[in-house]
Every structure is written in structure tokens, then in C-alpha cells.
Amino acid sequence: MERKQQQALLAAIMESAVDAIIVISEQGVVLQVNPATERLFGFSPEEVIGQNVSMLMPPPYSQEHDQYLENYRQTGIAKIIGIGREVVGRRKDGSTFPMHLAVSKVQTEGLIRFAGIVRDITDLKRAEWELRELNEDLEQRVRERTEQLREAQADLVRAEKMATLGEVSGGIAHEIRNPLNALRTSAYYLRNVPSPTQEKIREHLRRIEHQVLIIDNVVTALTDVARLPDPKTEFCDLRRLICDALRSVRVDPAIHVCNDVPEDAPRIFADPNQIQIVLNNLVRNAIEAMPDGGSLTFRAVPAGPFLQLQVCDTGTGISAEHLGKILEPLYSTKTRGMGLGLSISKSILAKNGGALEVDSQVNQGTEFRIQLPTGRR
Structure with missing residues (x-):
């Protein structure tokens, strides 16, 4: 040229x-x-x-x-x-x-x-400011809704209105994850696209506000969890239910599992699907309490019209400070999780005519005792 x-x-x-x-x-x-x-x-x-x-x-x-x-x-x-x-x-x-x-x-x-x-970049900086305002508003709404949720859950426990986490957790995760992804996409656009048009800025701000409303609605829905369905009781083989629970999770080779429930143990009279939820929760908790390995033992002891199942691990244990609260809803000693597993298990057992107790010592292990009604074969 x-x-x-x-x-x-x-x-x-x-x-x-x-x-x-x-x-x-x-x-x-x-x-x-x-x-x-x-x-x-x-x-x-x-x-x-x-x-x-x-x-x-x-x-x-x-x-x-x-x-x-x-x-x-x-x-x-x-x-x-x-x-x-x-x-x-x-x-x-x-x-x-x-x-x-x-x-x-x-x-x-x-x-x-x-x-x-x-x-x-005046328009872009204004959009960033509006986004910060929306984020602060979202955080405030979440704080308010969290407090309302705690209060509502206390009422739900007293009224036996807890739902099984297994039935609702997948839908809740899906409903919250999708709007969070949409929020992330719009925030990325507003922060990185050079000189977006006013219409595009307004479009993404409207989208952010809409997704915040969706999350707010999901949190509200959690406070109206449906009542546990009535159990469909039948005679169940407890040993087989324990085996099914162990197959449902990955057990580290460093954990020794001992199922001492005899094959001729009295059958329990309960809803096998609901009892399976309880056993799955206890097995997962025991595995998480033994990150470096240990032993997990199941024992059955007849106790009048009940069969007492003892689930014992040699994990990190639970301090006295937390032990009296771990069966309450929304209480968890874990960094992740909603703290619903044990409270749901307690509600399930109560509906099936049973009970749940726990003893633990720090660095020595934990023992859960499940009382389950029995019936003649």
C-alpha cells in the first residue's frame, strides 16, 4: 500500500x-x-x-x-x-x-x-453501582428470610411439618442454581462488555431483579414444607435395609464396616422407604466423621416391643456443646449443609412409632440408638 x-x-x-x-x-x-x-x-x-x-x-x-x-x-x-x-x-x-x-x-x-x-465508561460505572445496590438488597432479603425460616422451622417441628430432604432437595437445588447462574451471567456482562447500550443495561438489571425475586420465592417456599406423608408400614428386614444403605454411598476402604445385626433378628414394623432415609443419613454422617478411617458397627438389641439398632462410629465425635442441639432443624456442625438430615430422621422415626437418641465423645466416636417397633412374623 x-x-x-x-x-x-x-x-x-x-x-x-x-x-x-x-x-x-x-x-x-x-x-x-x-x-x-x-x-x-x-x-x-x-x-x-x-x-x-x-x-x-x-x-x-x-x-x-x-x-x-x-x-x-x-x-x-x-x-x-x-x-x-x-x-x-x-x-x-x-x-x-x-x-x-x-x-x-x-x-x-x-x-x-x-x-x-x-x-x-460512565454508563458502565453506573450499572456497576446499581448492581452493588441490588446485591446489598439481595443480601438483606436473604438475612431477613433466613431469620424467618429459622422461626418457621421451629413451629414446623412442633407441628410435625418437616418434609423428607430426599424428596425436595433436588428440586430446591435446581430452583436456586438456575437463577444464580443467570445473576452471574448478567453481572459478568455489565462488568466486562465495553460501552453497553442503555437498553442492554436496563435489560440485564431487570433480569437481575427478576432472578432475585425467584430466589426469594424459593426461600419462602422452604418455610412451607409439606407434612411428612403417613408411613406405609409393613414387616421389614432391618439387616437388608442396612445393606442397602451401605450400597447407596461410597465407603472409604480405610473404614471397617461390621453389620452385627443377625439374619434372624426380629423384623421391624415400619415404612421401609422412610427407614431407608434414616439409615442413609446415619451412614453418611458416620463416614464424614471418619475422614482418616475407622470402624462403623451396626448392632441390634431386642427391647420389649422394640428392636434397638445401635449405629456406632469411631470418628471425631460431637462436643457436649453441640450434642443437645444436633437433632434440631437447621442446626449443623458442618461447614456445608442445611442441618436437616438428623431432624428429618427424628421426625420419620416418630411417625413410625420409634425414637432416636445419641451419645458422643470428642475424638472417641458417636453412637446413635434407634428404637423401632417390631411385630410377629
Whole structure:
């Protein structure tokens, strides 16, 4: 391409660019600007060309820019070249605005020039502020709903209105995960897309508000958990139910499992599906309490019209401070989890005519005792 064609192409780019383009010397003197510069800053080309570019920035950004140029003249190292920065611009009327500045170095005919591309990010910063406001509002709503949920759960336990976690946990996780993904997508868009249109900003803010409402509704629904279904009782083989529970989870090879429930043990009279939920919860808790291995033992002891199942582990144990509360809803000693497993198990056993007790010592292990009604074969 001939030199005249190159110059014509460069001139066309400068004229049509929507971002301000400013060319300065090594000393920071403005040599050339495009029409977008005048629209953005309000200065005519004649007012800017020949002046120090720091006139377009308020303190302390103007001093910082002068210092960058001075460091370059002394060291020959251009520290901000190719690195986009958020700075503040100053218009002719003295007003300021946030802007994104990208600088490149050009060397022609032995002379060094710097070309800066400036973009007004006022709309983007406003969107970020509105997003922070929405996030704070969401956090406040979650705090309020969490407190309401605790209060509602206490009433639900007294009224036996706990639901089985196995029936609802998948749906709850799905309902919350989807709006969270939508929130993350909109937040990413508002933070990273350069110069989004006002319509796009409003669209994503509306989407964020809508997803917050969905999460709020899910939390509300948790406070209205349905009553446990009435058990469908039948004679059950407890040993077989224990085996099924052990197959439902991965047991670390370092954990020794001993099922001492005899094959001829009295059958229990209960809902096998509901008792399976209880056993699954206890097995998972025992495994999590023995991250470095140990032993898990099941023993059955006849106790009048009941069969007492003892589930013993040699895990980390539970402190006296927590022991009296672990059967309460929404109480958990784990960093993850809602603290519903044991409270649901207690409710299930009560509906099936049984009971749940626990003893534990720190660093020695835990023993859960399940009382289950029996019947004749």
C-alpha cells in the first residue's frame, strides 16, 4: 500500500472512530486529535493541540500521567503501554467522568509518539453501582428470610411439618442454581462488555431483579414444607435395609464396616422407604466423621416391643456443646449443609412409632440408638 493510501486510511479511521484518539509526543504535548475527542471533552482541536495532555485529566491523574512520561524519558521503559487503565477525564466545563484509557507506542522517522484511545465508561460505572445496590438488597432479603425460616422451622417441628430432604432437595437445588447462574451471567456482562447500550443495561438489571425475586420465592417456599406423608408400614428386614444403605454411598476402604445385626433378628414394623432415609443419613454422617478411617458397627438389641439398632462410629465425635442441639432443624456442625438430615430422621422415626437418641465423645466416636417397633412374623 502506498504512503498516500496509508495516510488516507489512517485519516479515515481517525475521523470515523467513536472513541477519542489522542496522539502525543514524548513530552506529553498533544499533536493530533480526532473529532470524537472534541465530542467527549468539549475542547476544539485548536484548544488542545500544542498543550500538555494532562489538561484533559484532573489531579491526581494529571500528575501521574506526567510522571509516567518522565519515567519513560529517564528509563526508556513504558510501563502503561498495552495496559488498559481506568482513570478520570476532565471536560472543558470542568466536569469529570470515568474513562478507560489504552496507550500504544508508535515510532516513525526516528520520533516516538504515543497514541491514546479514550472511552467514556460512565454508563458502565453506573450499572456497576446499581448492581452493588441490588446485591446489598439481595443480601438483606436473604438475612431477613433466613431469620424467618429459622422461626418457621421451629413451629414446623412442633407441628410435625418437616418434609423428607430426599424428596425436595433436588428440586430446591435446581430452583436456586438456575437463577444464580443467570445473576452471574448478567453481572459478568455489565462488568466486562465495553460501552453497553442503555437498553442492554436496563435489560440485564431487570433480569437481575427478576432472578432475585425467584430466589426469594424459593426461600419462602422452604418455610412451607409439606407434612411428612403417613408411613406405609409393613414387616421389614432391618439387616437388608442396612445393606442397602451401605450400597447407596461410597465407603472409604480405610473404614471397617461390621453389620452385627443377625439374619434372624426380629423384623421391624415400619415404612421401609422412610427407614431407608434414616439409615442413609446415619451412614453418611458416620463416614464424614471418619475422614482418616475407622470402624462403623451396626448392632441390634431386642427391647420389649422394640428392636434397638445401635449405629456406632469411631470418628471425631460431637462436643457436649453441640450434642443437645444436633437433632434440631437447621442446626449443623458442618461447614456445608442445611442441618436437616438428623431432624428429618427424628421426625420419620416418630411417625413410625420409634425414637432416636445419641451419645458422643470428642475424638472417641458417636453412637446413635434407634428404637423401632417390631411385630410377629
